[in-house]
Amino acid sequence: MRIIARSAAKTQSNWHEILANSIRSGQQLLQQLQLSNHPELASQAAENDFPVLVPRPWLELMKPADPLDPLLLQVLPQAAETLSQPGYVSDPLGEIATNVQPGIIHKYQGRLLLIAATGCAVNCRYCFRRHFDYADNRLSRQQWQQSLDYVRNNPEISEVILSGGDPLMLKDVHLAELVSAIEAIPHVKRLRIHSRLPVVIPARITESLTAMLASSRLDCVLVLHINHPQEISAELQGGVTLLKQHGITLLNQSVLLKGINDQADILVGLSEKLFQIGILPYYLHLLDKVAGAQHFDMPLQQAQALYQQLHARLPGYLLPRLAQEESGMTGKTLIPLEANQGNDSF
Ligand code: SF4
Incomplete structure (x- = not known):
């Protein structure tokens, strides 16, 4: 079979x-x-x-x-x-309050999320948006104009983050159309794409996608979502090499998941393998407390103890930042080491 x-x-x-x-x-x-x-x-x-x-x-x-x-x-x-558990909710990041208009989540200064697609290529059981109201945020290509107007009318926005769902669910031709419209807004300098699609279907890294990002006037950052070294295939490595050759900055964010990547050996191996193929570790997120995902959660103290091991074993440039996204905060909360707070890795 x-x-x-x-x-x-x-x-x-x-x-x-x-x-x-x-x-x-x-x-x-x-x-x-x-x-x-x-x-x-x-x-x-x-x-x-x-x-x-x-x-x-x-x-x-x-x-x-x-x-x-x-x-x-x-x-x-x-x-x-x-099983329901107190504290695990349908909107763990308070996104309803920051969903300022359909298709836009504006939470942090200087940057916003533009929901470019409402589906994903994989359904991760711990997804913080598993209960998100995509119906109210599903825009046709004609309706993208509303989102672009919002960006245009907010001159402090220097970075647009394409999110979803997974923004790479868009066909290349439609993505190119969107990127070109964003490029036409003078105060936008950077384009960030958050995607898991190339990890689960490496064939998504097409020549046309790569060429389009490489030719943009915007600085393009692709943030992948890889939780375990076993997710890194030879095919993904090939796609990443292509992106790197075209000057695309590649970062990775992971979610700390009980029973999946909650061992120092696994996370050290992940950072090393990411670097080997040209991706820098960016964030290691504590689980967002979304209803239905409580069995993946790790107590904070255990997460900190694990992070101390990573801190001891990895050079600073391979150490992702341990972070938590909290409802109502104006930025991610960086989780300090349990002891030796303030020490840097070298
Ligand atoms: S790819 Fe990302 S947005 Fe999609 S289900 Fe997984 S975690 Fe959620």
Whole structure:
């Protein structure tokens, strides 16, 4: 079964086709991983609340017959998601209050999020936007004008962050149209794209995407979302090399997830592998306390103890900043080391 799936993924070069051929149910996921004799691992109730979506190139990076595989656990709908727990809410970052108009989240000074697409290529079970009201933020290309007007009318905005969903869900031609409209706003200097798509479908890094970003007058930063070294494939490395050759700045943010990347060896390995392929570690986020994701959360003290180990083992340029995004704050909260506060890594 796995061999068939592997060859199917390899013969498809078009990322749209690969996406269309994704896994869309927990039981299908278990079957593909030779775990169909454990149907109880996938919860239909959790899946009803937040659908399953797993592209096959990412499935191919999972270990067959391993129910604890760190990639599988990020996408498998589990019964624990259906248990409510105080403190875990539908809008953990207070985005409703900063969703100043459809398609725009304006929270921080000098930069804003423009919701360019409302879907993703993978549904991560811990997603802080798993309950986000995408219906109210789904703009047609004609309606982008409203978002662009907002940017135009706020001259302090020097950076536009394309977010979603995943902004790379846009076809290259539509993305180019949007980027060109942003370029026409003189006070915007930088374009940041937050995306997980190239990680789960490396074929998304197309020549046309790369060329478009490289030719922009804006300084372009692509922030990828990789949580575990096992997510870094040879195909992703090839795409990253192409982006680097075209001068695109590449950063990574991870989410600290219990049972997935909560070991120093894993996070040290991730930073080293990222650097090896040309990506700098940027943030290690504490879990956003979104309802349904409480089983991924780590107590703050444990997170700090883990971070101390990273601090001791990694040079400063490979140490992501441990941070938390909190509702109502005007920036991310950087989490200090439990002890030795203020020491730098060298
Ligand atoms: S790719 Fe990002 S926005 Fe999409 S489900 Fe995963 S964490 Fe959420």
